[in-house]
Amino acid sequence: MRSLLFIPGDDAKKIAKGLASGADALILDLEDSVAASRKAEARRLVCETLKAQGASGPRLIVRVNALKSGEITADLDGVMPGGPASIMLPKCEGGADLQHLGALLAVREAENNLPDGQTRIIAIATETPLALFRLGSIPGASQRLEALTWGAEDLAGAIGAEANRDASGAYTDPFRYARSLALFAATASEVAPVDTVYTDFRNEAGLRAECLAARRDGFTAKMAIHPAQVAVINEVFTPDAKAIAHAQKIIDFFAANPDSGVVGIDGQMIDKPHLVQAERLLARAKAAGLA
Ligand code: COA
Ligand code: MG
Helix, strand or coil, rough: EEEEEEECCHHHHHHHHHHCCCCEEEEEECCCCCCCHHHHHHHHHHHHHHHHHHHCCCCEECCCHHHHHCHHHHHHHHHHHHHEEEEECCCCCCCCHHHHHHHHHHHHHHHHHCCCCCCCCECCCCCCCHHHHHHCCCCCCCEEEEEEECCHHHHHHHHHCCEEECCCCCHHHHHHHHHHHHHHHHHHHHCCECCCCCCCCHHHHHHHHHHHHHHHHCCCCEECCHHHHHHHHHHHCCHHHHHHHHHHHHHHHHHHHHCCCEEEEEEEECCCCHHHHHHHHHHHHHCCCCC
């Protein structure tokens, strides 16, 4: 997964557009982009979409309301008959929340004759101040976890920040901190680190710069809020031919020289951490159909 496009779950027109957008995954939203009066209609439409799509097309993820919202039971009852690939949990506050959601999913998998453990979880794990302190409890908490992402909008509200970016457009310290911790929590959990949304959706140069910075730091995907963002995200997070060839060279060297710990390749010192990185890059290239 390189691109994950958010779509308000009550908007049939946007769902149709999203299915044709080229996004690797769609996040059918039942939370913040759906008004309280529209939640029931969103659950119905999302379930209908899941059933109609089956396993074809982009991966279908449903963002439910938070565990404390009072809505999550109705959300899961509404969409689990459609067998979503994954549930995105907003305002996740640590490993216990993942286990709580896992239990809610297990019951509904049984009720709907779905394989036990099939439904994966993507956590938005930095939306409250408490969530940041609990990131350390996430690794190992749930086999269902497949990706972890961060959010800057709800966190800004929760801490009373006037803004989360400075005049130059860069995230301010509290949000850079959340971004870094999310990256560490995802990689410590051996799941995909997914960068947060870029809300200035008409600014392609800004999006590209943010994608490149995310890739540089280790993120392997980014969420989108508008179909126009998908192509840029897919392009940046698809390993290019040069990177693939370099990774292959590293893997080939260590395969041919199992007793070597370190080597110089293209003028750079290459050892074990680079091998791990090369293997990850090739896995992503394979997922994109390139290697
Ligand atoms: N998914 C699918 N289609 C979308 C879309 C999305 N996220 N965002 C816009 N579109 C469609 C529009 O319906 C429109 O279709 P049309 O040409 O057939 O009329 C087309 O793309 C162009 O949209 P545009 O006019 O540029 O944007 P907008 O003003 O209609 O919508 C937003 C702007 C922000 C309201 C919209 O992009 C959106 O709903 N984004 C997702 C919000 C969300 O889910 N947030 C929660 C997570 S942060
Ligand atoms: Mg939110």
